[in-house]
Amino acid sequence: MMSRRVASCALLLCGVLLAGAGCERESRPFQQLPAASARTERPLLSQNTPGGRVGESPIDTGASPFQENAWGISEGKRLFEQYNCVGCHAHGGGGMGPALIDDRWIYGNRAANLFDTIVQGRPNGMPAFRNKIPDSQIWQLVAYIQSMGGHAPLAALPGRSDHMRVGTPENARPATPAVQTGHP
Amino acid sequence: MTRRTGRPAGAWVATTVLSLALAGCRGNQVIFNPQGPAARDIAQLGWFLFAVCGVVYAMVLVALAWALLRRRREDDQGAGATRAITRTVALATAVTAALLVVLAATSVTAGRGLTSPSGPGAITVDVIGHQWWWDFQYRDVTPSDVVSSPNELHIPVGVPVVLRAQSRDVIHSFWVPNLHGKRDLIPGVVTSLWIQADRPGVYRGQCAEFCGYQHAHMAMQVVAEPMDAFLAWIQRQRQPAGDPPDQEALRGREVFLQSPCVSCHTVRGTIAGSRVGPDLTHVGSRLTLAAGTLPNTRGHLAGWVADSQSVKPGNRMPPNVLTAGDLQAVLGYLRSLR
Numbered sequence: 001m002m003s004r005r006v007a008s009c010a011l012l013l014c015g016v017l018l019a020g021a022g023c024e025r026e027s028r029p030f031q032q033l034p035a036a037s038a039r040t041e042r043p044l045l046s047q048n049t050p051g052g053r054v055g056e057s058p059i060d061t062g063a064s065p066f067q068e069n070a071w072g073i074s075e076g077k078r079l080f081e082q083y084n085c086v087g088c089h090a091h092g093g094g095g096m097g098p099a100l101i102d103d104r105w106i107y108g109n110r111a112a113n114l115f116d117t118i119v120q121g122r123p124n125g126m127p128a129f130r131n132k133i134p135d136s137q138i139w140q141l142v143a144y145i146q147s148m149g150g151h152a153p154l155a156a157l158p159g160r161s162d163h164m165r166v167g168t169p170e171n172a173r174p175a176t177p178a179v180q181t182g183h184p
Numbered sequence: 185m186t187r188r189t190g191r192p193a194g195a196w197v198a199t200t201v202l203s204l205a206l207a208g209c210r211g212n213q214v215i216f217n218p219q220g221p222a223a224r225d226i227a228q229l230g231w232f233l234f235a236v237c238g239v240v241y242a243m244v245l246v247a248l249a250w251a252l253l254r255r256r257r258e259d260d261q262g263a264g265a266t267r268a269i270t271r272t273v274a275l276a277t278a279v280t281a282a283l284l285v286v287l288a289a290t291s292v293t294a295g296r297g298l299t300s301p302s303g304p305g306a307i308t309v310d311v312i313g314h315q316w317w318w319d320f321q322y323r324d325v326t327p328s329d330v331v332s333s334p335n336e337l338h339i340p341v342g343v344p345v346v347l348r349a350q351s352r353d354v355i356h357s358f359w360v361p362n363l364h365g366k367r368d369l370i371p372g373v374v375t376s377l378w379i380q381a382d383r384p385g386v387y388r389g390q391c392a393e394f395c396g397y398q399h400a401h402m403a404m405q406v407v408a409e410p411m412d413a414f415l416a417w418i419q420r421q422r423q424p425a426g427d428p429p430d431q432e433a434l435r436g437r438e439v440f441l442q443s444p445c446v447s448c449h450t451v452r453g454t455i456a457g458s459r460v461g462p463d464l465t466h467v468g469s470r471l472t473l474a475a476g477t478l479p480n481t482r483g484h485l486a487g488w489v490a491d492s493q494s495v496k497p498g499n500r501m502p503p504n505v506l507t508a509g510d511l512q513a514v515l516g517y518l519r520s521l522r
Contacts, residue, residue: 030497038505039444082460083447132447134502 025155028071038135064111066143070156076144077158077170079137088125091166092148097125098184101148101173109151109178114142124184150175213388215361219408220380222298222364229294236283298365301378305346309337313349313356313369313391316398316499317462317475322418331421332450334462335475337389337406340414344378357393360406366392381408388476397498403476424453425465429520436517439510444502451521461501468522474499486515 066072080086088097098106107113107122118138121128129138147157150173157171210217218224259265312319322331339345349358351369359366360379367377381387391402409417428434440446441455448461456464470480474496478484487494490511492501506514 028498030493031491131442132444134444134504137502 025068025070025153027069032136039131039133064115064139064143064146066140067111067146068153068156069143070158072140073143073147073152073156074158075137076140076142076147077161079133079141080144083129083133083141085141093167100145101167103149103176103178105178105180106182106184108180109146109149111139111142111146114145115139118142149173149178151178212386213361213390217362219362219383219385219387220364221382222379223362225294225297226365229290232290233287236287240283301344301346301380303344305378306340306343308346308348309339311337311347311349311358311369313351313353313358313395315353315396316391316402316496318358318391318402318404319462320404322421329422331418332463333421333466334470335404335472336470337404338414338417339379339381339406339408340411341381341384341408343411344380346378347376349375349377354395355393356391356395356402358389359392360387360389360404362387363406368393379406381406384409386471390476398496401475401477401496401499403472405471405476407471420469421466425451425521426453428517430516432513432516433520434517436513436515436520439506439514440517443504443506443514445504445514448501464518464521466521468519482515482519485518486511489514489518 064072066076088095089100092101093099094101098104105113107117115138117126118133118141119128119130121130133141143152144158146152147170150157150170152170154171157169159169159171161169215223215227215230218227308323310319310321310323312321318335318337320333320335320337322333324330347358347367349367349369350373351371353371355371356369357366358369358377363379363381364377367375369375385408387406387408389404389406391399395402428437437454440451446456446458448458450457450459450463450465452463452465468480472478473480473484473488474492477496478488488501489504490506491503492499493503
């Protein structure tokens with residue numbers, strides 16, 4: 001009798017903990033005004049090693065704050081289309097610009113590398129979005145781009161699209177370790 | 185025991201309910217105040233169904249009360265009583281069936297009237313649903329004359345207006361109760377309906393299909409005006425934004441074009457040409473901001489530009505931190521876009 005009560009208490013506790021974990025995954029920080037609207041305006045000149053400047057980035061946290069956040073990743077997915085990233089990179093498969101879904105990265109696929117790529121632009125076509133996209137949205141884009149190759153917790157990966165599906169859903173892609181090539 | 189003098193509580197309740205109900209019959213977002221042929225058909229059908237069902241409901245309750253209060257009699261089991269019961273039940277069944285046929289017939293007739301306009305459509309407007317705002321695009325043979333009027337549908341009075349409804353993200357539903365019933369906006373499909381307003385006025389509409397976090401703040405204004413006023417309006421809307429009238433607005437345009445605003449908004453006549461957010465070419469002339477959420481005043485606009493997430497959490501516009509001078513300049517510029 002006692003053990004049954006203990007077991008049901010444990011079950012309840014597990015349920016509460018699971019629900020709590022779910023809240024983390026879905027948290028939507030709409031109103032964090034200063035952080036959400038900051039814009040990286042300081043011009044940064046590239047140093048010689050492409051993608052090798054991690055640690056000197058203005059907002060280098062090592063990871064996007066939205067990396068494990070399902071809402072942030074899906075917002076990134078929406079912005080990826082609305083800011084016309086799809087115009088060059090297609091839905092990850094690449095076109096005029098390099099593919100983002102594969103394991104080859106010219107400038108690295110760490111969050112700070114991707115942030116710098118978006119803010120500063122890169123040679124041969126990638127425009128600089130400095131001052132045109134608030135930092136919080138850039139971090140959402142970074143989280144989504146990292147998730148394209150399957151590098152995000154399964155629970156946070158988007159499984160649906162607003163448009164007709166063009167490939168394997170993000171949450172069903174095999175994750176392969178990224179390679180920084182340093183050249184196209 | 186303390187007893188309130190004056191009118192008893194029942195009378196207060198009845199007065200309140202009655203006045204609320206009557207107030208509900210006059211508003212500009214009410215089906216019982218039809219302002220067009222389609223809404224009138226719907227309102228008539230509604231009142232007819234209400235009357236028939238009300239009478240039937242009252243009759244059933246009377247019969248039930250009579251059956252409960254009536255005492256048993258000695259001849260209840262007799263052959264005569266059985267015949268009488270059979271006759272009554274048969275009669276009631278026949279009346280019920282006939283009523284259902286009548287209700288179905290009126291409903292079908294009203295439905296057919298709603299799908300065919302009373303004449304050729306005067307203008308065609310594309311209704312595009314976004315999370316969480318409406319875009320109304322006036323189609324024209326010349327592409328440069330296509331006008332986009334977010335959250336505000338201007339229509340001429342007395343002629344049918346054909347609406348082609350689409351959605352860019354999830355399912356929305358177009359509903360202006362004073363003019364017509366609901367029509368869903370479905371991604372990938374074009375649905376259509378026609379509306380007609382008989383009298384000039386401003387009618388409020390609302391998204392009628394849950395579409396996400398700010399579904400409740402997805403409203404629109406339908407401005408019905410005489411044909412010449414409508415033509416003057418659309419002529420004005422076709423013009424691109426002119427030069428800023430003063431120094432403040434000039435600086436505001438500079439700030440606008442160098443900030444994230446241009447990543448989403450269009451101001452025709454400038455380099456801002458993105459189609460993600462609402463067209464701002466004539467934002468100063470509109471009645472409301474943020475899809476009917478705020479009145480269009482300088483103060484509300486300031487709150488919206490600076491921190492829209494406090495007004496309408498979750499909406500697609502990121503907050504903007506601008507210095508006080510830049511913010512005032514942008515406000516001056518946006519207000520000058522009339």
